[in-house]
Amino acid sequence: MPQIELHNARKSFGSLVVTDDFSMHLDEGEALGVIGPNGAGKTTLFNLITGGLAPDSGRIVFDGADITALPAHERCRRGIGRSYQIPHPFIGMTVFENLLVGAAFGTGKPESQCYGPCAEILEKTGLIGKANTLAGSLSLLERKRLELARALASDPKVLLLDEIAGGLTEEECLALVDTIREIRAGGVSIVWIEHIVHALLSVVDRLIVINFGVKIDDGDPHTVMNSTQVQEIYMGISAE
Amino acid sequence: MDWVNAVIQGILVGGLYALFATGLSLIFGVMRLVNIAHGDLIVLSSFLCLAIVSGLGLHPLIVLLIVVPVMFAIGYALQRGLLNFTLGPDILPPLLVTFGLSIVIQNALLEIFSADSQKLPAGALQTASLQIVEGLAVGVFPLIVFACAIVVIAGLQFLFYRTALGSAFRATSDDPDTARLMGIDNRHIFALAMAISLAVVALAGVFLGMRTSFDPSIGPGRLIYAFEAVIIGGLGSLWGTLAGGIILGVSQIVGGKLFPGADQLAGHVVFLILLVVRPRGLFPRAVD
Secondary structure (H helix, E strand, C coil), X not given: CEEEEEEEEEEEECCEEEEEEEEEEEECCCEEEEECCCCCCHHHHHHHHHCCCCCCEEEEXXXXXXXXXXXXXXXXXXXXXXXXXCCCCCCCCEHHHHHHHHHHHHHCCCHHHCHHHHHHHHHHCCCHHHCCCXXXXXXXXXXXXXXXXXXXXXXXXEEEEECCCXXXXXXXXXXXXXXXXXXXXXXXXXXXXXCCHHHHHCCCCEEXXXXXXXXXXXXXXXXXXXXHHHHHHHHCCCCC | CHHHHHHHHHHHHHHHHHHHXXXXXXXXXXXXXXXXXXXXXXXXXXXXXXHXXXXXXXCHHHHHHHHHHHHHHHHHHHHHHCHHHHCCCCCHHHHHHHHHHHHHXXXXXXXXXXXXXXXXXXXXXXXXXXXXXXXXXXXXXXHHHHHHHHHHHHHHHHHHHHCHHHHHHHHHHHCHHHHHHCCCCHHHHHHHHHHHHHHHHHHHHHHHHHHCCECCCCHHHHHHHHHHHHHXXXXXXXXXXXXXHHHHHHHHXXXXXXXXCCHHHHHHHHHHHHHHHCCCCCCCCCCC
């Protein structure tokens, strides 16, 4: 059963069309990769799903219900979690408080019931030692992990990851892939935008390619990567 | 002993100034909204109390039980119905809208209550005082006001740092867009912040009306005191706001004693000096 569906979504900023007649779906429990050149409209796709941007036309469906007109905080409460490409921690709060906010407001539980789950998530994401550190003083890797941890705290059914591996060392990246696999094994569906292809391919079941706001390919990751269109976009070689 | 007396009076008046300033500081902290109508909302509360006092014949302190919830509700509705639409990357729309609101409130009050000076009847509280030592007495009413200021600030401090709503305030203040992705309805959070701000304003307005006479035009003057207290204390620090209020109060009373008639000027001069010496205030936030 599809968990997220986009039907003919379109979004433009002035004359610049960033998402054009875009349809896609994500099945429950699936891990979907999204690739495409810079400016292709990948992050806009996430903003449309989370409610940060409203589409000019088209519909967005989550768990069978039309959420096109639903505000962002309602979508979070229904189970859509997201991490930003550029980490957006609440810098004036501790790491633990960052998670508590997501846990208390994203799930609607009283804060006192969230301490345990939040501590578990910190453990899983390797941040437990930093629990009482101000989020503003974290390193890049820690901030990326906090993005992931905070999104998990709201107990999402779907997790949207926006270039979470970017800027990490090979080793850090592998550790992160393990964490993401573990999250997925826990029953969370994943949509992952990533430029680091080998990390992406080691997790996802299906791959979507976006260019100039249009979906140009969708299917088995290795088939898609070997398709001439993708070769063309990424290698700049023309298909003979 | 005269001077000790002046300093004590100044400190106690500082409590009232801190109440003026707390609501202003709170909403600036949560949503970066500078409320130009803040002073007029204080005066609105004074008149609201006056209307109820003259209608029901109750003591103003009892009428607080009505004025505070009413102003709380007005704050929520004002934010939800008007000010939320002015918030955005541009700081100008909220300034203009609250400036307009200030004019509307002043003229509405003028229309309803006329330009006459009014005062809330404080009864025996007006003159009650406690003798501390020979030749040194403090008024009971200023003490009550000061104690209220401390309770309000301690309460807000608790709310901000020890409750889920406080986390939501701080998260929204840091990054409203991300807060929404955490399931926080920022329109509701902003409205609650304004509601709390106006509940404190209600307290300040009633105390103001019991302490001195008031008329519809004095709002902007209270706004200036509130601004000065917030800036002296450092933006974002509630205890700093109390310190700012006290410094302002002491400067005014001691200044007025040194140069009769120059009490307000003395307050402004001390504010300007502190602005030069410590532009970020006495207790600026560590992270900003």
